[in-house]
Amino acid sequence: MKAAARFFAELAWIDGRWQRDVLLHVDACGQWGQLLPDQACPPDAQRLAGPVLPSLVNAHSHAFQRAFAGLAERRETEQDDFWSWRDRMYGVALRITPAQLKAIAGQLYRELLQGGYTQVCEFHYLHHCEDGSRYDDELAMAWALAEAAEEVGIGLTLLPVLYAHAGFAQPALRADQRRFATDAAWVWQASQRINAAARPLLNAGVALHSLRAAHASDIRSLQALVGDTDLPIHIHISEQQAEVQDCLAATGQRPMAYLCNEFAPDARWQLVHATHSTPQEIEQVAASGAGIVICPGTEANLGDGLCDLPGWLGLGVPISLGSDSHVTRDWVQELRWLEYGQRLGLQQRNVAAQPQSEPSTAVRLFEACRAGSAVPAGLPRWGLQPGARADFLVLDRLASGLQGLPDAALMDGLVFATQTNAIAQVYVSGQCRLDLGAAAAMPDPAGSFLATMQALHGKA
Structure with a gap:
């Protein structure tokens, strides 16, 4: 069992639209509990750095x-x-x-x-x-x-x-x-x-x-x-x-x-x-x-x-x-x-x-x-909704294609205007699995992928 957690997002994609000031509860099983818009950020909640989107x-x-x-x-x-x-x-x-x-x-x-x-x-x-x-x-x-x-x-x-x-x-x-x-x-x-x-x-x-x-x-x-x-x-x-x-x-x-x-x-x-x-x-x-x-x-x-x-x-x-x-x-x-x-x-x-x-x-x-x-x-539900696994993406609002767009156009900009990856963080079951600022922390372990490619195809 994981520890329960709370996150706060100024924007989160819930029920097919952006909602503001959302408090997101993750239960001890790593699933979404309550997702409450129009909230103040409590002291014990982790404030997320950008808009929150389902994976x-x-x-x-x-x-x-x-x-x-x-x-x-x-x-x-x-x-x-x-x-x-x-x-x-x-x-x-x-x-x-x-x-x-x-x-x-x-x-x-x-x-x-x-x-x-x-x-x-x-x-x-x-x-x-x-x-x-x-x-x-x-x-x-x-x-x-x-x-x-x-x-x-x-x-x-x-x-x-x-x-x-x-x-x-x-x-x-x-x-x-x-x-x-x-x-x-x-x-x-x-x-x-x-x-x-x-x-x-x-x-x-x-x-x-x-x-x-x-x-x-x-x-x-x-x-x-x-x-x-x-x-x-x-x-x-x-x-x-x-x-x-x-x-x-x-x-x-x-x-x-x-x-x-x-x-x-x-x-x-x-x-x-x-x-x-x-x-x-x-x-x-x-x-x-x-x-x-x-x-x-x-x-x-x-x-x-x-x-x-x-x-x-x-x-x-x-x-x-x-x-x-x-x-x-x-x-x-x-x-x-x-x-x-x-x-x-x-x-x-x-x-x-x-x-x-x-x-x-x-x-x-x-x-x-x-x-x-x-x-x-084979999962019962998906997205930012109670009972779904607490998986989500945190977008970089300053990424190419998103910077300067109004909230209502963020999804359009993401799909049709971005030139680089606009995802800053990736969470799985309430845990951060990828942080753009720490991307170097996810290297190819011991160079195993490069070694495999060389074994299959020869050296460059």
């Missing part, structure tokens, strides 16, 4: 791919797309050891804290030894991620992935996918073991890699094991046009329609990417209660395409953000990419705004992602 959940991460960021930005053949990128990424995945994964994840999780995330959902399929055999502890790679997160102080939702097939018509995996091989029983047992460990800030759900990698019998087997257990269920879906065409050829249906018609997803389900959709599929997903996870930086980097953001927002489908391959690692960039992609594609401005209810593009996007943050992580 966000990073709902989709492949931590090992941080070691590949920046290494696929050359084209030396006539064709380069997601599938050629994937083949090159596998070359890195096949070489990473548990110790190296811990070093990579430690670097990444520090960067995610700096980017305003305090919980990360790890879509984890790098399970086995380099030759495909099992570690003595089959969760060795999962524990490496958990240890990295614990040392950094970020919350972690581990999602062991069911990955059994190389494609819709393939009975098994390719040789270069050998480290990923699992079935429903393995995934369920892994999730159970992780939750039973009862480590601080750690929990687990389950994931299916994709419809091409988890066939109907795999999905039904995992659904039978999960039953009514209240935990998140994630799946990649409709990321690439080739995947859509393959699904049509194999099932006669588009991916999201097939998922909804055959497997009845519910509010626990998180559909990652959901890039290529029809209005009818959006209606089906909305009716199911499932959420989507958009990863704008990665989707741009891989040339995936643009999602139908107005369609998803218009039907109130829960939305969260992910950094996926980690070419971008802060949510301000992700929201900017999300809106700017829509502007370029539709040749309009302020696509995500809703004049009748929320004219601010930044506010509507941020609030949608904040409201959609809890379920992907």
Whole structure:
């Protein structure tokens, strides 16, 4: 148990708007108690140095791919797309050891804290030894991620992935996918073991890699094991046009329609990417209660395409953000990419705004992602509200893009005008995990990330 604490903020983002002179109570479990606006600062409260904003959940991460960021930005053949990128990424995945994964994840999780995330959902399929055999502890790679997160102080939702097939018509995996091989029983047992460990800030759900990698019998087997257990269920879906065409050829249906018609997803389900959709599929997903996870930086980097953001927002489908391959690692960039992609594609401005209810593009996007943050992580609530974990960001009011703005425009300036990180401090469960003034206190421990990068890729 932690000691209870009280904070005072001249501005705090509560109920979708800035409120003034807020006294924030953190209980002994590290959760929010009362949040009271229009208060005087009592002597025993810690006065925070800037506006207080909820953090966000990073709902989709492949931590090992941080070691590949920046290494696929050359084209030396006539064709380069997601599938050629994937083949090159596998070359890195096949070489990473548990110790190296811990070093990579430690670097990444520090960067995610700096980017305003305090919980990360790890879509984890790098399970086995380099030759495909099992570690003595089959969760060795999962524990490496958990240890990295614990040392950094970020919350972690581990999602062991069911990955059994190389494609819709393939009975098994390719040789270069050998480290990923699992079935429903393995995934369920892994999730159970992780939750039973009862480590601080750690929990687990389950994931299916994709419809091409988890066939109907795999999905039904995992659904039978999960039953009514209240935990998140994630799946990649409709990321690439080739995947859509393959699904049509194999099932006669588009991916999201097939998922909804055959497997009845519910509010626990998180559909990652959901890039290529029809209005009818959006209606089906909305009716199911499932959420989507958009990863704008990665989707741009891989040339995936643009999602139908107005369609998803218009039907109130829960939305969260992910950094996926980690070419971008802060949510301000992700929201900017999300809106700017829509502007370029539709040749309009302020696509995500809703004049009748929320004219601010930044506010509507941020609030949608904040409201959609809890379920992907398997948490009961998120944000500055009683009972949620006391995670929050303290903004630097003098940062580029915020300085001189009126209070009402702070969110717009943060998302669309900042040129450098505007986050001064990051708190997780009521404890300061990052202080910009002490950023040097969060170095790469013993140079382990640099050593890992040199071992994987050679010296510069």
